[in-house]
Amino acid sequence: MRIGELSRRTGVSVRLLRYYEEQGLLRPERQPSGYREFREADVATVGRIRSLLGAGLGTAEISGVLDCFVEDCERLVPTCAEMLGDLERARERMTGMIDDLQESRRMLDAVIAAGPSEEPERAMLYRP
Amino acid sequence: MRIGELSRRTGVSVRLLRYYEEQGLLRPERQPSGYREFREADVATVGRIRSLLGAGLGTAEISGVLDCFVEDCERLVPTCAEMLGDLERARERMTGMIDDLQESRRMLDAVIAAGPSEEPERAMLYRP
DNA sequence: CTAAACTCTGACATCGGTGTGAGAGTCAAT
DNA sequence: ATTGACTCTCACACCGATGTCAGAGTTTAG
Numbered sequence: 001m002r003i004g005e006l007s008r009r010t011g012v013s014v015r016l017l018r019y020y021e022e023q024g025l026l027r028p029e030r031q032p033s034g035y036r037e038f039r040e041a042d043v044a045t046v047g048r049i050r051s052l053l054g055a056g057l058g059t060a061e062i063s064g065v066l067d068c069f070v071e072d073c074e075r076l077v078p079t080c081a082e083m084l085g086d087l088e089r090a091r092e093r094m095t096g097m098i099d100d101l102q103e104s105r106r107m108l109d110a111v112i113a114a115g116p117s118e119e120p121e122r123a124m125l126y127r128p
Numbered sequence: 129m130r131i132g133e134l135s136r137r138t139g140v141s142v143r144l145l146r147y148y149e150e151q152g153l154l155r156p157e158r159q160p161s162g163y164r165e166f167r168e169a170d171v172a173t174v175g176r177i178r179s180l181l182g183a184g185l186g187t188a189e190i191s192g193v194l195d196c197f198v199e200d201c202e203r204l205v206p207t208c209a210e211m212l213g214d215l216e217r218a219r220e221r222m223t224g225m226i227d228d229l230q231e232s233r234r235m236l237d238a239v240i241a242a243g244p245s246e247e248p249e250r251a252m253l254y255r256p
Numbered sequence: 257c258t259a260a261a262c263t264c265t266g267a268c269a270t271c272g273g274t275g276t277g278a279g280a281g282t283c284a285a286t
Numbered sequence: 287a288t289t290g291a292c293t294c295t296c297a298c299a300c301c302g303a304t305g306t307c308a309g310a311g312t313t314t315a316g
Contacts, residue, residue: 002313004262014263015305023302033312034264051228056184058302065232068239087240094233098226100179104193105222111196112215132292142293143275151272161282162294186272 003028006038010046017046023059025049025066056097057090065090131156134166138174145174151187153177153194184225185218193218 007014020026021036026045028036045066052062064086135142148154149164154173156164173194180190192214 002263013305016303018265019303031312035312036263048232051224052232053303054184055225055229055232056182065236068236084240087236091233091236091240094229094236096179097183098229098233101183101222101226101229104176104180105219105226108193108196108215108219108222112212112219130293141275144273146295147273159282163282164293181273 001038001040003036003038006042006046009043010050012046012050020046020049020059024063025059055094057093061090061093129166129168131164131166134170134174137171138178140174140178148174148177148187152191153187185221189218189221 001009003014003017006012006017010017017026021028026038026042026049028038028042031037048066049062052065053059057065068087129137131142131145134140134145138145145154149156154166154170154177156166156170159165176194177190180193181187185193196215
């Protein structure tokens with residue numbers, strides 16, 4: 001499919017899709033006219049890119065992570081042994097982020113469960 | 129403590145600490161000379177700010193989240209009822225990020241467990 | 257053939273988060 | 287009083303991610 005269709009189906013702007021290609025996150029084929037030709041699987045890839053960006057990973061790390069997966073195959077294989085260290089570091093980083101988010105969410109849960117204060121002025125700020 | 133000490137203890141630059149104050153994330157007292165005076169609790173606050181930024185939240189959302197907590201108190205109280213909606217949305221957003229990170233981490237785990245491929249050229253990329 | 261829609265590349269711009277430097281005031285030890 | 291370290295504000299700069307626009311080529315339906 002062409003870039004406009006991918007944009008409509010993913011909700012991601014054409015500008016950003018070109019930027020993702022520039023950053024190595026997407027690798028569309030090119031027609032003789034120079035037009036990009038994306039694959040059906042790219043719809044899911046763009047979704048993944050968006051969620052990883054939203055979760056704080058940068059394009060360079062996402063590119064490395066995406067390089068690890070093999071499409072339409074039960075067995076996932078890293079493209080080379082050297083990437084294992086990178087993958088493990090990416091994994092650790094994700095674990096740290098998950099831990100941070102979970103702890104923050106627990107605190108939010110406690111605040112939400114407490115309900116609105118009847119005396120907001122009395123409540124001191126977390127950073128007084 | 130003064131800004132230089134907070135910077136050393138947290139590993140965060142003086143420039144960033146001033147930026148965080150500018151964004152409402154930190155609220156140091158001011159001495160008559162204009163010097164900032166931070167609290168011991170600000171060391172932990174800065175740590176939390178860093179991890180939330182790293183996890184993809186922006187300074188505006190972090191400021192709202194930090195406003196919800198009460199220092200040195202068993203019971204956490206939101207400062208006003210209107211924030212509950214914001215807190216719940218922040219909570220949902222964190223849940224979405226956690227889910228995304230966990231799914232990506234599961235995929236990384238599968239790749240790492242598979243070990244290095246002996247024929248990396250044979251492996252197709254996730255985005256072929 | 258025509259026209260509208262689509263796409264190309266390149267360039268400029270914005271915003272958030274970050275770094276660096278200038279000029280001047282403050283602090284604290286000597 | 288002096289001096290080195292620290293701190294203040296302001297300004298400029300960079301980078302990543304994003305948006306907008308211009309000029310020109312391509313596609314597709316009529």
